[in-house]
Amino acid sequence: MSHSHKEHREHAPKEVSFFVITVSSSRYSKMQRKEPVIDESGDVAKDLIIKSGNKIIGYSLVPDNKLLILKAVVDAILNDKVDVVVTSGGTGFTPSDITVETLRGIFDREVEGFGQVFRNLSLEQPEVKSASYLSKATAGIINGKVIYVLPGSPDAVKLAMEQLIIPEVGHLLYLIRSTT
Amino acid sequence: MSHSHKEHREHAPKEVSFFVITVSSSRYSKMQRKEPVIDESGDVAKDLIIKSGNKIIGYSLVPDNKLLILKAVVDAILNDKVDVVVTSGGTGFTPSDITVETLRGIFDREVEGFGQVFRNLSLEQPEVKSASYLSKATAGIINGKVIYVLPGSPDAVKLAMEQLIIPEVGHLLYLIRSTT
Amino acid sequence: MSHSHKEHREHAPKEVSFFVITVSSSRYSKMQRKEPVIDESGDVAKDLIIKSGNKIIGYSLVPDNKLLILKAVVDAILNDKVDVVVTSGGTGFTPSDITVETLRGIFDREVEGFGQVFRNLSLEQPEVKSASYLSKATAGIINGKVIYVLPGSPDAVKLAMEQLIIPEVGHLLYLIRSTT
Amino acid sequence: MSHSHKEHREHAPKEVSFFVITVSSSRYSKMQRKEPVIDESGDVAKDLIIKSGNKIIGYSLVPDNKLLILKAVVDAILNDKVDVVVTSGGTGFTPSDITVETLRGIFDREVEGFGQVFRNLSLEQPEVKSASYLSKATAGIINGKVIYVLPGSPDAVKLAMEQLIIPEVGHLLYLIRSTT
Amino acid sequence: MSHSHKEHREHAPKEVSFFVITVSSSRYSKMQRKEPVIDESGDVAKDLIIKSGNKIIGYSLVPDNKLLILKAVVDAILNDKVDVVVTSGGTGFTPSDITVETLRGIFDREVEGFGQVFRNLSLEQPEVKSASYLSKATAGIINGKVIYVLPGSPDAVKLAMEQLIIPEVGHLLYLIRSTT
Amino acid sequence: MSHSHKEHREHAPKEVSFFVITVSSSRYSKMQRKEPVIDESGDVAKDLIIKSGNKIIGYSLVPDNKLLILKAVVDAILNDKVDVVVTSGGTGFTPSDITVETLRGIFDREVEGFGQVFRNLSLEQPEVKSASYLSKATAGIINGKVIYVLPGSPDAVKLAMEQLIIPEVGHLLYLIRSTT
Ligand SMILES: [Mg+2]
Ligand SMILES: [Mg+2]
Ligand SMILES: [Mg+2]
Ligand SMILES: [Mg+2]
Numbered sequence A, B, C, D, E, F: 001m002s003h004s005h006k007e008h009r010e011h012a013p014k015e016v017s018f019f020v021i022t023v024s025s026s027r028y029s030k031m032q033r034k035e036p037v038i039d040e041s042g043d044v045a046k047d048l049i050i051k052s053g054n055k056i057i058g059y060s061l062v063p064d065n066k067l068l069i070l071k072a073v074v075d076a077i078l079n080d081k082v083d084v085v086v087t088s089g090g091t092g093f094t095p096s097d098i099t100v101e102t103l104r105g106i107f108d109r110e111v112e113g114f115g116q117v118f119r120n121l122s123l124e125q126p127e128v129k130s131a132s133y134l135s136k137a138t139a140g141i142i143n144g145k146v147i148y149v150l151p152g153s154p155d156a157v158k159l160a161m162e163q164l165i166i167p168e169v170g171h172l173l174y175l176i177r178s179t180t
Helices: A005-011 A025-032 A040-051 A066-078 A099-104 A112-123 A129-134 A154-176 B005-011 B025-032 B040-051 B066-078 B099-104 B112-123 B129-134 B154-177 C005-011 C025-032 C040-051 C066-078 C099-104 C112-123 C129-134 C154-176 D005-011 D025-032 D040-051 D066-078 D099-104 D112-123 D129-134 D154-176 E005-011 E025-032 E040-051 E066-078 E099-104 E112-123 E129-134 E154-176 F005-011 F025-032 F040-051 F066-078 F099-104 F112-123 F129-134 F154-176
Strands: A017-023 A055-062 A084-088 A138-142 A145-150 B017-023 B055-062 B084-088 B138-142 B145-150 C017-023 C055-062 C084-088 C138-142 C145-150 D017-023 D055-062 D084-088 D138-142 D145-150 E017-023 E055-062 E084-088 E138-142 E145-150 F017-023 F055-062 F084-088 F138-142 F145-150
Touching: A017 A040, A017 A066, A025 A055, A040 A055, A040 A084, A040 A154, A055 A066, A066 A084, A066 A099, A066 A145, A066 D066, A084 A154, A099 A138, A099 A145, A112 A129, A112 A138, A112 A154, A112 B112, A112 C112, A112 C129, A129 B112, A129 B154, A145 A154, A154 C129, B017 B040, B017 B066, B025 B055, B040 B055, B040 B084, B040 B154, B055 B066, B066 B084, B066 B099, B066 B145, B066 E066, B084 B154, B099 B138, B099 B145, B112 B129, B112 B138, B112 B154, B112 C112, B129 C112, B129 C154, B145 B154, C017 C040, C017 C066, C025 C055, C040 C055, C040 C084, C040 C154, C055 C066, C066 C084, C066 C099, C066 C145, C066 F066, C084 C154, C099 C138, C099 C145, C112 C129, C112 C138, C112 C154, C145 C154, D017 D040, D017 D066, D025 D055, D040 D055, D040 D084, D040 D154, D055 D066, D066 D084, D066 D099, D066 D145, D084 D154, D099 D138, D099 D145, D112 D129, D112 D138, D112 D154, D112 E112, D112 E129, D112 F112, D129 F112, D129 F154, D145 D154, D154 E129, E017 E040, E017 E066, E025 E055, E040 E055, E040 E084, E040 E154, E055 E066, E066 E084, E066 E099, E066 E145, E084 E154, E099 E138, E099 E145, E112 E129, E112 E138, E112 E154, E112 F112, E112 F129, E145 E154, E154 F129, F017 F040, F017 F066, F025 F055, F040 F055, F040 F084, F040 F154, F055 F066, F066 F084, F066 F099, F066 F145, F084 F154, F099 F138, F099 F145, F112 F129, F112 F138, F112 F154, F145 F154
Parallel strands: A017 A055, A017 A084, A084 A145, B017 B055, B017 B084, B084 B145, C017 C055, C017 C084, C084 C145, D017 D055, D017 D084, D084 D145, E017 E055, E017 E084, E084 E145, F017 F055, F017 F084, F084 F145
Antiparallel strands: A138 A145, B138 B145, C138 C145, D138 D145, E138 E145, F138 F145
16 A cells, blocks of 8 residues: 555545444343334434435344344345444443454454544543543454444444544545455 | 443442552562562552552562462452552563563453553653553453553553543443443 | 663664565566666655664565565564564555565564554644554564564655654664563 | 263253254355255255254355355354254365354354364274365354354265264253353 | 484483362362362372372362462462472363363463363263363463363363373473473 | 365375475584584485475475574475475474474464374374374465474374375365365
8 A cells, every 4th residue: 555545535435335233232122122212323323424425225223242243244244235334332341242352253354443543532532531441442344345343422433433434434445445 | 331431430439449569570589688679660559549549458569470470460359359450560572571461361351442542641741752652551351350551660650540540440340340 | 661761762772773675566566577666665764764873784675475575574584784674565454465464473572552653643644644544554573673564655654764663663672682 | 060971961952953054155056046956965964963853943055155154154043943053064275165264253162172073083084084184174152052163075064963963962052051 | 302202201300290270169169168078080180190100299179260270270380399280170161161261371382282182082982982072171381380271070080191191291391391 | 175085186286396394403503513414304204205206396404493484484485386395393392392383373274183183193103192292283374385384203204294294285285276
């Protein structure tokens, strides 16, 4: 990669198609019981995808369950229309938080800098500051598609989407799909 | 983890009990020879624990020896009164620095963001700047307790304690001990 | 490591000897076809080494090929005159980028903070910003020598050399070669 | 585990429910083209399950594709009726063989002795002998269920089923589901 | 290592000093309640050590608890009189079996062939046969000492001690302590 | 891999080209001092290659030095005429034995069954028996070529060459170079 970031961004696809997955046992239980579910972090992701001129292919809500997380992500990646999967939830340190460990097992390649840069930006948020080290947010590549693994907090999703994902996802897709 | 950091901090234990371990072959040798030992980094950790309204359960001084480091940390974690272990020393790149490699082998889970956020803060210290990349400081979880693995420099201990550990350790304990 | 960074820097060698390796299939092909090759990132590295009062022992240009990267780096480290190897290129996310994965396999120890601190500094560059997470730049230690694994962009090489490598490489060599 | 194997076998479930997955791009292509597919290894597995008094819950045929293998195995494990998944194919050393690497990424725990003992038995088969080292057959545990990852050869499936899986699978299920 | 096994065995220490650790929550609970404890696997190990002309330095009984296993093994290795530690129990697939995973975290080097060869020998025992693949028995080296991690069954301990440990442990100590 | 081993062996190349590398600090020192060097294990490998109708492309002798082992193996693999590399020495447990750890770092894929099957065969040799677990012999694949990593004992080299390598190496080359 010796060309400039500017040139790469010019080659990036103009519209990127997202699949959004919320990982939350509490919201999933409500859904199972047919109660109204407010999924604020999922809504933030969807809003920002639309507002930035990109596309939403689908959405799902799964509990903090290794197999259901795997199933949701594998199904999303197998969908030919999907370029990028964004998950939200399960990236912290409660015993039930397993999204990062689960998805790392299936990445072709981890985008190891994503979590670090995300924590840097979080550290500067007045309401997060030192709590930034309590997130394991990361990203990875599977089969020419990108998976972003974000925390469950709506503010964290907003920060990651606005500062890191929307500005660079087309660039990253261009890189991972390049043939030379 | 979808609630706010603010709410989590409110649920955190009000007083946290620490065990402090200094890892330094030179100070350990002095102690073995009954010479006076000045352990500045250990003293900084202890002072800040007390001043922040938390508690010190115990302290030990061990050399840069894999088995003695393991023994000190395992004993501290087995102590029912201890919530958090802070080690200082052995996180750099001299051949004798082995604290990080040793303790990673026994973590249930690594708090992978801790070292990164600590290096970010160090980078901004005028007397550290680029030397921030020469530290492998990290943190991990064993059996519902937190182990912070800090450098041997008193300034590094002060920075980590004031900016990262004291503000968030109760929050992190709350998360790793939560049952839902 | 309990002494101050200041003291360590005073003990560091005054002149450090570098070997520069550019990893680029496109420039390598031109060289093979006897066409003129402009290797801007290699030139930036060499200029900054000289200007900072250090020494260049040699230079090579290799394609994005696991075995040729290994050969170039192993040969450079086996050269008794060489203290430090700097590679440039192949640290991104195109399928041909393999420098980081290749060299990690032979590190005695990874300088895990280097990539993180480098991405922090990149994040603050107006022309990089969020693209900072698209680099896997890292560093490692083999046999008492340091290998820095930098991106192929001349600006990235300049940033890493000026802000991180030249200020600390002597310090790091002092640490990894210390006997106590 | 200090009781005898004999006692454990007595506690094992009397009937075990299997899901059989054949991994073969060539047979999958035929199926996609509506041509007749002979899946000898799948048939051997199914026959031996029935003859041993156990049960078949389902069967699927997937190509040597990471995502389709993951999907098939995750779906099988999510099926409440399934105790054990047996895959056949993709455990060798052609570039398309990826079943073992794929499934290792999602095991909770690997049954590391299975592949070794299987190769021991293969070594004694006159038509396999030294070729026994060319198989990466393995087994693993996910969520209280067992996944056996067998080669694509019908003889290998027969050997593994008769000598290792049918005699011990109930025993292994008993162990992984025990609560003390 | 190019000399013959015969020569090596001649250089091996004539008497080797063992520490025996039984890992069993049920026997540990009995001991805690002051009830009589029969520790058959521990007794088998001790008998065979004595009968073979070697020495027992100590014995302990710990539950299937990561920290208590670590403490027992670290203390045994720190004992200057101890050459070899033998643990028994916790090498299978019940959820409480954690001895292998725990001790792997602290090995300097794993003796990766030990478990395999042990399973080969088990496979030939009429009362074990295919159950041989249900053991994760292994061995490792820490600080010039050997740790054998055996199953909890007395027959398994007898097999490993008689066929693998007593015949070779002096040879292995000679190798790991050699200075050329 | 669903075809029979017999068919595969028929497709295998009729003549395979080997590069032999002996890893031995003592023999290397003699060579450096211009003393006569008897390299029995290297000679055994070369004899068996010739007698089996295969070809030797080259030979080298290196000490137990990570960088010189890497250099020798990388150079051999880069040689277009070479199909297979056989190393002998450095697979045991003296502190200087590092061949296995070094080469694992550069394998594209490990032939994980090779070491196991080799230890099985060694276990049956009257002069090896239980000492079979003291070898870490293994094999791996790099760039469509096979690297066998054998012990330094001439008997071990003979056993591996006759029983495992010569009978299957063509078969394995056929598999790793197959394009479907
Ligand atoms: Mg490039
Ligand atoms: Mg949650
Ligand atoms: Mg120190
Ligand atoms: Mg196949």
